[in-house]
Amino acid sequence: MGWFDYFFRPPSKDKFARLMLAEIAKSKLEGPLTYDAGQFLLLRKDGGFINLANVYQEYCQVSRGERAAIMQRFIRGSLASKTFELPEDFEDVHPDLLPVIRSRFQIEAVRLQARLKGSDKVNIPQQLIGDHLALSLVYDLPHAMRSIGQQDLDDWNVTFYEAVEAARHNLEQMNNISVASLDDRVFATATGDNYDASRLLLVDVIRTFPVRGLPVAIVPNRDTLLVAGQDDHEGLQLLATLAEEAYQKPRPISGVMLTLVDDEWQSWLPEPSSPAYNRLHELKLRSIGGEYNDQKDLLEQLHSARGEDVFVSSFSGVQDSQTGNTSSYCIWPRDVPTLLPETEQVYFMGGDPKQPQLLAQAPWDRVQQVVGHLLQAQDCYPPRYLVSDFPSEKELSKLGKTS
Structure with a gap:
């Protein structure tokens, strides 16, 4: 890193929070606020809070000359709403x-x-x-x-x-939608008014796009809607490239694909034989995995505050060294109340906690078939299931016992 980059690189989260507190104080739109470094929030006296994560990401990704405008727009847009009825x-x-x-x-x-x-x-x-x-x-x-x-x-x-x-x-x-066509295969809205993702709702407009097969779409951030056709393998690969790039930009939304069936959007992925499958599947796992990890952090803080002894299992990913395919898995430990995420594979672990042993593994559908009675669905998103008991030896055998 050169000296110029060192002095003008984006600030740390803590320094950004101090800058934000100083600018908010100048604006007089808020009363005194307290910074919660652990959750990256500004806390109000009335129990409310201001989440700094999105504006910090946006602030870090623009040039130094644009940063002040990002901060002021956030203050006007998010905080000024407190001043009007x-x-x-x-x-x-x-x-x-x-x-x-x-x-x-x-x-x-x-x-x-x-x-x-x-x-x-x-x-x-x-x-x-x-x-x-x-x-x-x-x-x-x-x-x-x-x-x-x-x-x-x-x-x-x-x-x-x-x-x-x-x-x-x-x-x-609004009548100001801006649509670009990429090789007549992928159609992208980039109006730049913060409502491009919302135009997913304009299904009559989307049906006019000359895609090959049923329309499929993704909204990687709030300023991007990408649409292609189910039957267009080249178009899906191009869409995957654009979606991967757009998901890294500020205000990300989701890396999950959808398809339009009648007037309803449904979650979708191409068949595993599709050249775009691995990339779109990996983007989906990255998106959902990020949500699960953030959820895990918040749940662990909540359990700690309440004195509850519950293990929150991680949503993890593994890549096959031969095929390059990525899949998700979670750990179901013996004798520990656990909140399981919904993953493609479940590993059942037992033995000495310091040197746990893999007792069985099974895909999620098989887990539901064999030990679904042990899964207590929780009222949350992404979905989690509380398990207080461990499968019997007979059930482990049905699941796919490894020893």
Whole structure:
């Protein structure tokens, strides 16, 4: 690293938080805040918090000359929403209501962080899009954006469905969608207004794209929607390249592919024989694995605060040295209450805790068939299952005993 890079490289998380606190104090949009270094949050006195992860990532990826603008935009957009009240009548809100597509874990993480602070007040209604995405609503003004909660809908006496239809109509009427075609195989929206991912909802527009086979799509970040066709192997490889790059940019959403069936988006992957399968499968695992790891950190903090002795098993990945294929696995230990993630393989471990022994291994579907009665589904996303007992010797044999 040269001296220029050393002096002008992005700040550490702690230094960034100090910079943010100083700028917020100047803005006078917030009262006194406390920095929680462990969770990378700014804590409000009322129990609320400000997550710095996304803005920090965006700040680090732009040039030095653009960083101040990133910070000021975040302060105006995220913090200024605290200074205005929503209109009392839905008719006044209607024109500025828009849909946002997020990873399901984004709001789940907010809920877990609130529970760590002793609050269960987070109630933001969502509509699932496939298995891993969700639609929610925002009130969008030029310099501020506020999420719409269930209490807001109750105050307006409207249902979530009615509000979604209004927001979808507003998105359709924006009429500024910018679509680029790459080799007439991949279609990318890059309008740059923070709502490109939301245009996944415009299925009538997407059906006009001349793709080969049923449309498939991915929303790697909030400013990118990529669409190709199920039957286009070259197009899927090109899409994989673009998605891998876009997922590394600020405001990532998901690395999971979807396909359009009738009017509904469903999670999808090409057949393993497809040249694009390995890359799209690995991107999916990277996306879901990142969510599981963040969830694990929050759950461990929550268990520690409550004095609960529960092992939170990791979502791990392994690559076959011969084929290059990546797969996911988790550990189910003997005699330890465990929260299992949903992985492609499960390893059953026993023996001396210091030198554990692999007793059996099986794919997830087989685990459900043989010992599904031991899995207690939890109310969370990504899904986890509490296991308090270990399979019997007979069940281990059915699963695939190794010794």
